Amino acid sequence: MIEYKTYIANKIWLTSKVRMVAESKRRTMNTILWILGFYYSIASLSVHLFRVFHGSYSSEVGAFFSMIGLFAPYISLGLGLIKSSDEYRKCYLNLQKLLDNPSPSISKKYSDILDDSPNHNSYDYIDFVVKHAWIEMKTLTDGTSKNVEATTMMIVTWGFRRFFLWFFIVLFFSPPLVYWWFCFFY
Known part of the structure; x- marks a missing residue:
């Protein structure tokens, strides 16, 4: 039988680590949104400054970039x-x-x-377990000293969320690059 102090210490340690993951994810998302806003502001400014080289839709494209540049930080807030x-x-x-x-x-x-304090969501726990137990291959135990292993479903959901995170980052950062590519090469 596990000692009560060890049980509580394990629970505290696990909760603390999951909260660290939750904090890190939110700070990263905040940074990405602010960078996205700055990026689209620069793209909007460049569209308006170099309007002479572009087609007739530069005003609309510039307005679209301005809106994204303005609202991305507000989404974070x-x-x-x-x-x-x-x-x-x-x-x-x-x-x-x-x-x-x-x-x-x-x-x-x-x-x-x-x-x-607010509770973390289940995905924060899954991210911690997958990273700690599957990627880093470390032993992870719960409050009762039972091994916690990343299940196949945890790994799959973690992989899908990672894929879609990077997919949307590329999706949101690519329009100015595509626009400039068409302007200069066509």
């Missing part, structure tokens, strides 16, 4: 990516303090910390 990543950071730092300074009421403090 609307989703609250920075706010939620800060809350996850605060949570995992508090959990780490709890692990560093165990006390008799560790279970109560653990519950209080989780009550004060």
Whole structure:
């Protein structure tokens, strides 16, 4: 039978690591959206500055690029990516303090910390398990010291989400490049 302190320590460690993954994902998405906004702002500016070299649709293309450049950062703000990543950071730092300074009421403090912070979604947990147990091939245990393994479904959903993330990044960053390519080579 597993000791209760070890059980709680394992749960705290696992929750802390999943919250780190959640924070990292949200900060990365926030950065991508801000870069996308800046990128489209530069594309819009270049379309308007070099209008002489383009066809008759440069105003419409420039307006489209301007709209994307303007609204991409607002999407980040609307989703609250920075706010939620800060809350996850605060949570995992508090959990780490709890692990560093165990006390008799560790279970109560653990519950209080989780009550004060937003819960991560199931995909954050899947990302952590796949990265830790499958990609890095490390041993991962849950609160009861049972091995946690990445299931085939976890790996497949992780792979699909990675594919679609990169697909949409390429999709959103390619229109200015395609536009400039047609302008200069046709």
